[in-house]
Amino acid sequence: MTGYLVTGATGQLGRPTAAALRADGHDVRGLTSSGREGTAAADLVTGEGVDTALEGIDTVVHLATANGRRDLEMARTLARAARRSGVGHLVLVSIVGVDRIPLSFYRDRLRIEEIVAGSGVPSTVQRATQFHSLVAGLFAAQRFVPAVVAPAWRFQPVAAEEVAVRLAELAVGEPRGRVPDIGGPEQRDLRDLHAAWKRASGDRRPLLPVRLPGKLFAAYEGGAALVRGEPFGRRVFEDYLRERYGA
Numbered sequence: 001m002t003g004y005l006v007t008g009a010t011g012q013l014g015r016p017t018a019a020a021l022r023a024d025g026h027d028v029r030g031l032t033s034s035g036r037e038g039t040a041a042a043d044l045v046t047g048e049g050v051d052t053a054l055e056g057i058d059t060v061v062h063l064a065t066a067n068g069r070r071d072l073e074m075a076r077t078l079a080r081a082a083r084r085s086g087v088g089h090l091v092l093v094s095i096v097g098v099d100r101i102p103l104s105f106y107r108d109r110l111r112i113e114e115i116v117a118g119s120g121v122p123s124t125v126q127r128a129t130q131f132h133s134l135v136a137g138l139f140a141a142q143r144f145v146p147a148v149v150a151p152a153w154r155f156q157p158v159a160a161e162e163v164a165v166r167l168a169e170l171a172v173g174e175p176r177g178r179v180p181d182i183g184g185p186e187q188r189d190l191r192d193l194h195a196a197w198k199r200a201s202g203d204r205r206p207l208l209p210v211r212l213p214g215k216l217f218a219a220y221e222g223g224a225a226l227v228r229g230e231p232f233g234r235r236v237f238e239d240y241l242r243e244r245y246g247a
């Protein structure tokens with residue numbers, strides 16, 4: 001068995017990961033619940049179609065998400081099915097700071113890491129920082145308010161396409177357990193990222209800086225979303241903005 005299965009292969013991260021593996025000459029099958037774009041249709045929440053999608057697969061890169069609690073069920077379903085079918089390597093992407101930032105979404109991501117580590121399938125877990133698109137989305141989502149709220153948090157956004165290349169490299173290698181975290185080339189204040197987004201998007205609303213007591217603010221202000229050591233990747237936030245909004 002030499003095949004690769006990328007779950008969430010039509011997603012922001014899944015698409016370039018599958019492409020990077022194919023560009024390297026590997027046999028790749030995508031998996032989504034919709035079966036769009038030639039992917040195998042399998043629902044990781046119900047388990048329907050998952051065993052069939054795993055036939056002939058040695059390495060699974062798990063990137064599917066429903067962005068919520070169902071992700072736990074999806075990880076359990078996949079881990080059990082991968083074990084049953086004799087998968088030799090399960091690669092998972094996770095998020096920098098899931099063990100330090102008190103968000104329930106992050107608690108679930110940490111639990112998913114544990115599910116994969118305890119699955120009985122040799123695994124590799126790569127945590128990455130926020131994608132550029134997610135940071136831009138934080139501002140863009142605040143469409144109906146007169147000012148954009150942004151706390152004094154520091155982020156180190158990274159290009160999803162560059163994370164994808166790293167995941168493809170990990171997938172073809174041996175299982176390594178948790179590997180060192182990766183974060184983009186720059187650590188920046190959210191207010192500074194907002195200024196760049198505002199220039200690129202043409203949004204005219206002012207920034208409303210906020211600061212609140214509590215563990216969540218303390219964690220972000222203390223750098224829990226940042227990676228110490230060597231930065232990863234070359235693409236900075238402005239590169240993303242140029243592509244998204246034009247020059």
Ligand SMILES: NC(=O)c1ccc[n+]([C@@H]2O[C@H](COP(=O)([O-])OP(=O)(O)OC[C@H]3O[C@@H](n4cnc5c(N)ncnc54)[C@H](OP(=O)(O)O)[C@@H]3O)[C@@H](O)[C@H]2O)c1
Nearest residue numbers: 008009010011012013032033034043044064065130131134
């Ligand atoms: N965004 C960030 O800043 C960031 C940073 C670090 C790590 N990550 C992690 O990266 C991963 C991928 O995120 P993304 O932004 O690429 O996600 P995305 O663009 O929302 O894509 C989600 C993918 O999952 C599939 N999917 C959803 N429900 C499914 C189900 N029940 N069964 C099978 N497939 C299903 C979707 O296809 P269908 O809808 O057709 O099923 C789609 O292909 C996530 O684990 C996320 O936590 C994200």
